[in-house]
Amino acid sequence: MSTQILSRRHFLKSSALVGGGVVVAVTLPGCSFDGELPIDAADTALVPNAFLQITPDNKIIFYCPADEMGQGIRTGLATVIGEELDCHPSNMTVEAAGSHEDYNNPEFGLQLTGGSSAVRVFYEPLRQVGADTRALILAAAARDLGIPAAQLSTDNGHVITGDQRYPYGDFVVTAATLEMPTETPVKDASAFKYIGTHFARIDAEAKATGTANFGIDVDLPDMVYAVVLRSPVAGAKAVRFDDEAVRRQPGVQTVLPISSGIAVVADSYWQANQAAKKLTVEWEDVALMAVDSTQVRADLSAALDADDGVEAASEGDFEAGLAAAANTQSAEYFAPFLAHAPMEPVNATLRIEGDRADLWTGVQVVGAAQGLLERLTGLPRENIRVHNQYLGGGFGRRATLTHVVEVTEIAMATGKPVQVLWSREDDLRHGVYRPASLMRLEAGIDANGKVTAWQAQRAGGNVTPETLENALPALLPSMPDGLLGGLHGAVEFIFGNWAVDHPSVEGLYETYSMPTHTITHTTVDHGLPLTFWRSVGHSYSGFAVESMMDELAVSAGLDPVALRLKNLEDKPRMQRVVQRAGELMVAMEVPEGHHLGFASHSSFFTDVAEIAEVSVTDGKIRVHKVTCVVDCGTAVNPDTVRAQLEGGVMFALTAALYGEIDLDKGAVVQSNFHDYPILRMDEAPAIEIEIIDSGTAPTGIGEPGVPPLAPAVANAVFRATGQRLRELPLRLA
Amino acid sequence: MITFMLNGHQVVFNGDPQTPLLWAIRDEFKLKGSKFGCGAGLCGACTMHLDGTAMKTCVLPIAAVAGKTVTTIEGLGTPDSMHPLQQAWVEHNVPQCGYCQSGQIMAAAALLAANPDASEADIDTAMAGNICRCGCYPRIKGAIQSVAINTLGYDAMAEEAAS
Numbered sequence: 001m002s003t004q005i006l007s008r009r010h011f012l013k014s015s016a017l018v019g020g021g022v023v024v025a026v027t028l029p030g031c032s033f034d035g036e037l038p039i040d041a042a043d044t045a046l047v048p049n050a051f052l053q054i055t056p057d058n059k060i061i062f063y064c065p066a067d068e069m070g071q072g073i074r075t076g077l078a079t080v081i082g083e084e085l086d087c088h089p090s091n092m093t094v095e096a097a098g099s100h101e102d103y104n105n106p107e108f109g110l111q112l113t114g115g116s117s118a119v120r121v122f123y124e125p126l127r128q129v130g131a132d133t134r135a136l137i138l139a140a141a142a143r144d145l146g147i148p149a150a151q152l153s154t155d156n157g158h159v160i161t162g163d164q165r166y167p168y169g170d171f172v173v174t175a176a177t178l179e180m181p182t183e184t185p186v187k188d189a190s191a192f193k194y195i196g197t198h199f200a201r202i203d204a205e206a207k208a209t210g211t212a213n214f215g216i217d218v219d220l221p222d223m224v225y226a227v228v229l230r231s232p233v234a235g236a237k238a239v240r241f242d243d244e245a246v247r248r249q250p251g252v253q254t255v256l257p258i259s260s261g262i263a264v265v266a267d268s269y270w271q272a273n274q275a276a277k278k279l280t281v282e283w284e285d286v287a288l289m290a291v292d293s294t295q296v297r298a299d300l301s302a303a304l305d306a307d308d309g310v311e312a313a314s315e316g317d318f319e320a321g322l323a324a325a326a327n328t329q330s331a332e333y334f335a336p337f338l339a340h341a342p343m344e345p346v347n348a349t350l351r352i353e354g355d356r357a358d359l360w361t362g363v364q365v366v367g368a369a370q371g372l373l374e375r376l377t378g379l380p381r382e383n384i385r386v387h388n389q390y391l392g393g394g395f396g397r398r399a400t401l402t403h404v405v406e407v408t409e410i411a412m413a414t415g416k417p418v419q420v421l422w423s424r425e426d427d428l429r430h431g432v433y434r435p436a437s438l439m440r441l442e443a444g445i446d447a448n449g450k451v452t453a454w455q456a457q458r459a460g461g462n463v464t465p466e467t468l469e470n471a472l473p474a475l476l477p478s479m480p481d482g483l484l485g486g487l488h489g490a491v492e493f494i495f496g497n498w499a500v501d502h503p504s505v506e507g508l509y510e511t512y513s514m515p516t517h518t519i520t521h522t523t524v525d526h527g528l529p530l531t532f533w534r535s536v537g538h539s540y541s542g543f544a545v546e547s548m549m550d551e552l553a554v555s556a557g558l559d560p561v562a563l564r565l566k567n568l569e570d571k572p573r574m575q576r577v578v579q580r581a582g583e584l585m586v587a588m589e590v591p592e593g594h595h596l597g598f599a600s601h602s603s604f605f606t607d608v609a610e611i612a613e614v615s616v617t618d619g620k621i622r623v624h625k626v627t628c629v630v631d632c633g634t635a636v637n638p639d640t641v642r643a644q645l646e647g648g649v650m651f652a653l654t655a656a657l658y659g660e661i662d663l664d665k666g667a668v669v670q671s672n673f674h675d676y677p678i679l680r681m682d683e684a685p686a687i688e689i690e691i692i693d694s695g696t697a698p699t700g701i702g703e704p705g706v707p708p709l710a711p712a713v714a715n716a717v718f719r720a721t722g723q724r725l726r727e728l729p730l731r732l733a
Numbered sequence: 734m735i736t737f738m739l740n741g742h743q744v745v746f747n748g749d750p751q752t753p754l755l756w757a758i759r760d761e762f763k764l765k766g767s768k769f770g771c772g773a774g775l776c777g778a779c780t781m782h783l784d785g786t787a788m789k790t791c792v793l794p795i796a797a798v799a800g801k802t803v804t805t806i807e808g809l810g811t812p813d814s815m816h817p818l819q820q821a822w823v824e825h826n827v828p829q830c831g832y833c834q835s836g837q838i839m840a841a842a843a844l845l846a847a848n849p850d851a852s853e854a855d856i857d858t859a860m861a862g863n864i865c866r867c868g869c870y871p872r873i874k875g876a877i878q879s880v881a882i883n884t885l886g887y888d889a890m891a892e893e894a895a896s
Contacts, residue, residue, distance in 0.1 A: 070830030070867045200823050207831030208822035209815065210766020210806035214832060217765035250749065270756040271749075273772075343770050343778060343832040343866045392768070392832030393866050424771040639826050643872070647829055650868020673775040673864060682857035684870035 032111060032367050035382040038098025039063065046172035048133050048180055050102035051081060051126065058169030060085070060157055061093045065103035065111070066118035067364050068096070068203065069342075069394030070647070071702045072640035073118050075201045079636050080123055083194045084130030084186055086154040087168075094202055096388040099370035110475070111367030114399060114532065116604035116700025119636055123698050131184040137168050140175035189695065195636050196693075203390070215389045218349040218360040220417040224253055225269040226410045227276045228420065230261035230430045232667035234529050236283040238262055249275035258409040260402055260430075265414055269421055288527040288666035296663065297334070299524050300438035303459040304332075309520030312500035313509070316516030321453025325444025327556040328453075333441070333547060334727040335540035337661035338434035338533055339668075341676060344392020345427045348407040351417040352377065357384045359407070362391035364399040368474035372401055375477040376408045395651070396532035400432045400470060428676055429668040433661055434533030435461035439508070439544040445552050449563035454517040456508040456544070461525045462501035463532055465492040470529075496523045503532070507541030507707065511574065511602040512567040528663065534651055535706035538603040542707025543714070543728060546599035550715040551724065560598050560715070561585065573631050573694055574600065574607040580692060581609035581629040588613070594624060597716025599708035604700025606632040610649070610708040613685075614716035619732045623653060623685040623713055628705065630689065633696040641701050642689045648705020649687055654679040656710040659729055737798045740764075740808030750796035754788075755779040757795045758805060766806035766835045770864070777863030780836035781805050787843035789862070806835035809842055818842055821876035829867035837863050841877045851881045 041047050045055045053061040062081055066073040078089035097103045103111050107121045134154060141159040142149035151161065158165040189195075206212035231238070241262050243255040251271030256263050262281055266272035303309075322328060348361040350373075357379055363369050366386050373384045391398050407420040422430075437460040444453040469488040476484065495501045500521040509517045533539060553560040561582035568575035578600050585596060593615050600609035613625040628645045635641045658677045662669040670676040714725045723732055735746045739762060746757050758764050758781070767790065770778030774789040781790050782804040783797075810816035815823070818838050828834045837860070844851055844859040851859070856877050865873065 070828075072829070201826050201828065203831065204823045204826055204828055205812055205815075205819075207828035207834050208819040208838065209810060209812050210764075210835040211812060212831050213765075214768075216769065219760075219763060219765070268752075268756065268760050270752055270760070341866060343768070343776065343830065343864065345769070390832075391830060393830045395866075421769075424773070424776075643826065643829060643869070646871055647868040650870065651866070672773050673771050674773070678776075678864045678866055679868070679870075680862075680864060681860040681870045681874065684868070684874075687871055 032101035032104055033099050033370055033381050034101045037100055037102065038385060044173065046175050048136055048175070049129055050097070050100060051129050052085070052133055054168050054172050056169045056172055058157060058167035059093060060087050060091065060168065061095060063097040063103070064094050065097045065105075065122065067113040067362070067366065067388055067391055067394070069113070069362070069364065069391035069398065071644060072201055072637060073113070074203060076119050076636050076640060077122055077126055078202060079194050080119070081126040081130040083192060084127045085134050087157040089194060090199060090202055091157055097366070099367045099386050104367070111365065112399065113364045113394070114396065116606070116702040116704065119698045120605065120700060123636075127186045128184070131186045132181050135181040135184040136175050136178060137171055139178055139181070140171035141166065144171055144174050189634070195634065196638060198639050201640070212390050214344050214392045215349065215360055215362040216344055216347045216392070216421060218389070218419065220349065220351055223349070223417040223419055224265050224267065224414065225272045226263045226265045226406070226418055226420045227269070227272040227423070228258065228261045228263045228406055228426070229276050229279050229281055230426065231283040232429065233283065233286055233289050233665070234430070235288060235527060236286045239282045239284050241279060241281040243279055245278040246275045249278060251275070254414060255279070256410070256413050258406055260406055263406065263410050265410060265418065269419070273423065286527070286666070291526045291666050292664050293662040296436055296526060297438070299526070300436065300459040303522040303524045304438060304440050304457050306522070309457055309459070309522040310498065310500050312505045312519040312521050314518045318453050318455055318516055318518045321516035322442070322444045324446065325452045326447045327552065328442070328444040329548065329551045329555055330440070330442040331548060331551060331726055333439045333540075333544035335437045335543060336659070336728060337436045337528065337663070338655060338659045339428050339431050339661050339670070339676065340393070340395040340397035340533055341427060341678065342391070342393025342395060342397050345422040345424060346398065346403045347419060347421040348403045349417070349419040350407040350411040352411050355379055355383050358387060359385070359404065360387045360389060361404060362389045362398060363401060363404070364391070364394055365401065365474070368471060369401055369404050371477040372404055372474035373408060375473055376405065377412065381477070395534040396536070397431065400531055401474060424673070425671045428661070428670050428672065432529040432531035434539060435463065435530045437540040439540065441544055441548045443548055443552060445556060445563070449553070449556065449558045449566040451512065451514050451567050452516060454509055454514045456505075457520045457522070458505050458508065458541075459522040459524050460504065461528070461530045462495050462504050462523055463530050463536065464501045464503060465495045466530045467532070496525070503537040505541070506537035507601065507603060508545060511545065511600065512564070513570050514567065534648070535603060535703040538601065538703070538707040539655070540728070542599070542601040542603070543710045546601060546708060546711030547714055547726060550598070550711070550718065554718070564600055574602055577607045577609050577629050577631050577692060580690065581611060581627070584627055584629065584690070585611050595716045595719040597712045597714065597719065599712035599715060601704070601707040603704045603707055606630065606699040606701060606704040608645070608704045608708055610712045612709070612712035612716045614713055614720060616717060616720045616732065621657060621713065621717055621730060621732070625686045625688070626709065626712070627688045628690070629692065630704070631692040631694050632701045632704070633694060633698045635691050635693055636698055638691060641691055644701045645689050645705040646687050648703065649709050650679055650684060652706040652709035653685070653713070656713050656728060656730055735795055735799045737800060738802040740804055746795055751794045754781065754790035754793045754795045754798055754803065758790070758803070764805050764807050768832055768835060770833065775864075776833070777840060778833050778836040780839040780863065782839060782843055785843065785846060787840045806839060809839065816842060817880045818845070818876065821879050825872045825876040825879070827869050827872040827876050829869055833863060833865045837865065837873055841873070845877070845881055849881060851877070853878070
C-alpha cells in the first residue's frame, strides 16, 4: 500500500523564540535546566563556575553563553571575561555552552541570543566571574608559592612574581580546594588591556580555512538524511500522499508522515532531495489559501481606515498640538513580509541511543531545544545534550525550532541517527517572516521645527503571540498540550484585542522628544507564521519615522539635521550622534549627480545616524557610500562594532532595494536567490564608520545599523528625483 | 566509476554520476569546508576549483570532473599553512557567520591566479556570483586587494599543482 490517509491528530507545534526584540522579560518557572553543568572535565581540572574550565596544562576554556551567528559574540564575551581573568581572548578556547540555567540571558531569564543584548547583559556578570576566578587563582598561587597574594600579579593567563611566570594551570588543584571569592573589585576602564583594542576575531582562522563546524557539517556513523515535503501554504496538514515512486528511488530508506509534512529518509541528502520530487501529497484547506499580497495590503488599509486601533502610547493633546503647528504632514508607509535567508539553511542532527539523546544544530535558543527534546522523547532532561554549532547566519531565523521537531520525530520513528536539512526553497517558502506593516503618520511642527503633535498608527501581525505559541512547548516541557493551547489562546486574544505587542510598534516615536504623541495599533493576522527579523519593529518603524522627519523638513524648508537636533534637546547621546553626522555630511564632497539622504534612529539602547550617497540612473537606485555614526557605549571590540554596522547596512540595503515576500493563494511566491535577491559585491556601497564612545556601559550593535538605512536612501532618492518613495522595497515610478 | 584528482590525490567515486560534485565531496569524501547555500548555482557557497577555474559545484554533476583536478578550500590552505588570501581574511577580520567564506576565498583565489593585478572592477565582476548575507563585502574586497597589490611572488596555480 502506498497511499496513506492521515488522520487529523494533534501534532506539536514547532518551537520558536526570540530573534530580535525584547520579548519575554519574565522568568518562566521550570523552563531552564538546573541539573549538572553540561561540561566535560577531567578530575584534575578546575571548573570554578559554568563559564570557565582551567586545566593543569593551562588550557583556559570559556563556555560562551551566547550563540555565535556572525555577530562576533564569542570574541566579545571572551574579551569581557578575559579582561578580568587577565587572559588574552585569543589564548582562550571558546566553546558554545550547553543548556543550563546558569547560561540564561539575565534579562530574559531564558537561554537565548537575541535583541542585540548579549554584550549589554553579560558585561557586568562576566567581568565579575572573571575577576572572582582570577582572585581564586591568586589565592591558590599564594598558598602554593608561599608568597602573599598582594605581592603577586598576573599577565595573560600567568601568575607573576618577580621575573617568574607561572601558568594559571599550575594552581588549579589547590584552587579547587578553596572557597570561590565573591564581589572581587573589577577594573577601572582606564586599566583595560583587551576591551577597546583590536585583534583578530577568535573564529576568523577557522572560518577562513573551512574548518569551522556548522550544524550542516555534523557527520555521524550510520547517519541517514531526511528532507521534508511541506505544504505550500503554511499550517496545512497532509490529507493523503502517494510514495510508491519515491520508495523505488535509489538510497531511499523510508517515507513517513511527520507533524510538518512528509519526510523522505535516504542514505544521502542528495538522494533524499531527488526522491522527494516524486512524492505527491494532498494538503488540507486552510484559511490562508484565500490570501494573496494585494489582499494583505487591502486588509491593512481597511484596518487603519476603521480607526479603532488599541492605544500603545499617548501623551498630550494631539489635536491641540496639530492646531499649534506651523506645518503639518500626513503620509502612509508600507513594508512587506520578509524572509531572513541565512546562508546556512536550517538543519539538525539527532542521535538517540538508549536513554540518551544528543542534538547537533545551530540555534539561538539552546535551552528551548533541550526542552523540546525532553517533551518529544520523554527522556530525562539531564540525558539530553544540545551541542550548538556555529550558526551560518541567524538574524532571528534560528530562534524557531521546526527543524528540531522534525529531526526528533524522524529519529524516533527510524531509530537511526538522522540529519534534517532544509533546501533554500524550503527556507524561503516554509519559514517564519517579518510581518508586513502599514503605518499612517500625521505630524505637526512649529516654525523652529519642534514637533508639536505626532500620531502613528500601525496595522499588521504580531510576533510575540506566534513566538510564544511555538516556544511554550519547549519552555514548559511537562505542561500538557491542552493547557498550553489555552495559555496560547489567551495570549493571542490579549494581543489581538486589548494590549499592544511592543515589537509591533517599537520605534514609532521614541528616538525623539515628542511630548505630544499618540501611537495606536490594529492587529491584522492572515496566518502566515511571523517572527523576529533583524531589528524587528524598528525595521519598518525607522523607515516611516525617518521618512516623515524628512518630509516635515522639506515642507517647512528646514535643514533635516537641524530639525532632528531640535527634537533631541533632552536626548544628549543621540543629539551628539546626529550633530557629528551632520558635520560629516556638510563636509562631504558629493560628485555630480549624487545626492545625500540622512536618517537617525535609536534601537536596542544604541544611537545611530546614517548618510546615504545615492544616484539614480534610468530608474535604478545605486547607493555609492554610507557613512555611519554610532554611540553604543563602551565598544568592547571596536572592529566588531564596525563589522556589525557594515553588515547591518548591507542587510538593510538588500531589504530596501529588493526585499519582498509575496503570497499567491496563501503560498510564498519566492523560492531562491533569483527571485529573492541578496545584495552582491558589485552593488555594495563603501562604508565609513565613526564610533563615539560615550564611556557608558555597552549597548546593542547587531541590529541598530539596520533601521536608518532605508529612510536614508529614500530621502536621498527624493533629492535625486523629487519622488517620495513610501513603500519598501524602494521602486521608482 | 569516476576518477579525478582531489586536493592532490587521485580519488574514485562509485556513486550516481549525476550526483553534484558538492555532495560527493561533502558526504562521500567528508570534506565539509565547501557549503550548500542554494542548490541552484546562485550563491557561490559551494565554489571549488576545477582545473584552476572557480566553479559552482552544487549543480555540477560529478561525471563532469572525470580526469580533472578539483581543489577545495581544504586543498587551498590549512590553519597551519594558510594561503595568502586566507591570511588576509584573518588580518582583515573578514568573516562574520563565515558560512560563505570558503566559496568567497575559492572565487578570489581563482581570480588572482588568473589576474594577480586584479582591479576593483575585476574583483567586483569575479566576486558577483558569491553572496554574503552578513554583508562582509567591503572586507572581502579589501582582503583581496591586499593580496593583489602585494603579490609577493604568490602563484595560486603553482600552489595548487604542488598540493
